[in-house]
Amino acid sequence: MSPQSTQHLNELPAGARGVVRHIEPADEALHRLMAMGLCVGRELEVVRPGNPLIVRLLGARVGVAGRLARHVIIERHA
Numbered sequence: 710m711s712p713q714s715t716q717h718l719n720e721l722p723a724g725a726r727g728v729v730r731h732i733e734p735a736d737e738a739l740h741r742l743m744a745m746g747l748c749v750g751r752e753l754e755v756v757r758p759g760n761p762l763i764v765r766l767l768g769a770r771v772g773v774a775g776r777l778a779r780h781v782i783i784e785r786h787a
Contacts (some may be wrong), residue, residue: 714785718755719762719778726754728782738780745771747781 715730729751730740742748746767757763760775775780 713715714762715782716785718764718773718781718783719758720760721755721783721785723755723758725783725785726752727785728752729781730784731782732781733782735780736776738777741775742777742781745773746774747771753783 721727729747729749732742746769747753747764751766754765755762756765757768760761761772761774762778764771764773
C-alpha cells in the first residue's frame, strides 16, 4: 500500500478525493468551515478548483473561498 500524501485543499485538482486531517488556525476559518460541514474527519471531493473552490461534501456541493481553503489539510486517497 502506498503512503498517502497531504495537501492544502486549495492545491488539489478537480476529481481529487480525500479526508480532512487538519484545519490550520485562522481568525475566522475554523468556524466558517465547520458551519459548512467541513471539519476534521470529513470526506470530500474537489468538483472544481479555483476561487471559490467547489467541493462535494455530505452529498451537496459547497463553495469554499480560496482564503479559507488554504487552511484545510487534506489526506488524499490513492
